[in-house]
Amino acid sequence: MPNPFTYSENEREKIVKEQKKQIKSVYKEASDEIKKEVKKLKGKNNVSANERRNYLKSLQKEINSYMKNVDTKTEKIINGNVDKMISIVFENNNQFVNSLGFNFDITNTVIKKEMVNRIMSGSLYQGKWNLNKAIWGDNKAKQIEISKIISKGILKNKGLYDISKDLERYVNPNARKSYSWSNMFPGSRKKVDYNAQRLARTTISHAYQESFVRATINNPFIDAYRWITSGGHNVCTLCLDRETVDHYGLGPGIYPKDKLPLDHPNGMCTFESIISMSDEEIIDAVADWYLGEGDEDMNERIEKFVNDLKNF
Ligand SMILES: [Zn+2]
Structure with missing residues (x-):
């Protein structure tokens, strides 16, 4: 995906x-x-x-x-x-x-x-x-x-x-x-x-990060997040570490959804969702949940996600 x-x-x-x-x-x-x-x-x-x-x-x-x-x-x-x-x-x-x-x-x-x-x-x-x-x-x-x-x-x-x-x-x-x-x-x-300028950029960066996490944290199809540096020049050692080190045993740069660190002032890093299920598997899971069939644990997680979305 x-x-x-x-x-x-x-x-x-x-x-x-x-x-x-x-x-x-x-x-x-x-x-x-x-x-x-x-x-x-x-x-x-x-x-x-x-x-x-x-x-x-x-x-x-x-x-x-x-x-x-x-x-x-x-x-x-x-x-x-x-x-x-x-x-x-x-x-x-x-x-x-x-x-x-x-x-x-x-x-x-x-x-x-x-x-x-x-x-x-x-x-x-x-x-x-x-x-x-x-x-x-x-x-x-x-x-x-x-x-x-x-x-x-x-x-x-x-x-x-x-x-x-x-x-x-x-x-x-x-x-x-x-x-x-x-x-x-x-x-x-x-x-x-x-x-x-620094305050402005930092605030947008945090607004992006916080809303991204808020929108996705309960999404049962997103397993984790990956830290991605802005790439190339001027990437600091802290961000390079976040991108390349395996801090949680999930792989290099991968964080549990509730453990994504906040970017530092003036930071321009971004994040990606890790989705291990295929599109087809997701659509099947949603259909199962809708019909009340299939995996109970997954249905519960979908239910929680949907209720959270409805409260948006
Ligand atoms: Zn940095």
Whole structure:
């Protein structure tokens, strides 16, 4: 049987790609506006220390407000994409289940809501982490970095315009910041949208994984899952280990359904269902269950699966 979740996997890749652009463009918009503000300060390099402080104060306030807007939008983008990802996986599962010979419509609004909530509220991480906190924590970090760029500029007695140009560069998602930037502003990020992008990608990855497991864990025809790395370049040793080592005596990279580990931040790995029965055997089993014949244990498992689906 070909991987029944290929569709979801492809959609996941599309969402991740699109999301990256969405977030980048939110940063770019803000950066363009800030650029306009900075332009107004051209020729004002030699203002008095007092004036410089006042100008910088108001510029800082404005940049912070733009960044607040950026983070509000980023959170909304991720939220929308989580919703989309989960819907796609469940929809895909519906089709898969129907292809196995079950014939009913599954409306999964309740479980979908539950799933979105599980991802967004952080209950997936036992409350130790949640997206909202992470985004606003990062907003705070940006504010601190912005403030440090200003104080460093003043310390080095840079002109008003030069300090503003540093700020402009900081918020530009397309600016290339080299070693000298980190030297001048230690601890300041090289890519302004890096953290947002990492949070976004990780959240989609976990939304995919969680909904995939939720949709399939009770499916009696799926025996286990196989870990699959994104392949080729940049695969870390942890993921390579997950793909190649036989951790449970089921074969290399194969996990019992309740033992699939959560991918790490920025992870791009995926999973496959292991189905040992042939299409024909599955269809026969479904028919037996329907008629109340055949293997009792299998019928019980199908019953449980169907009841779970109905509760979707
Ligand atoms: Zn990895």
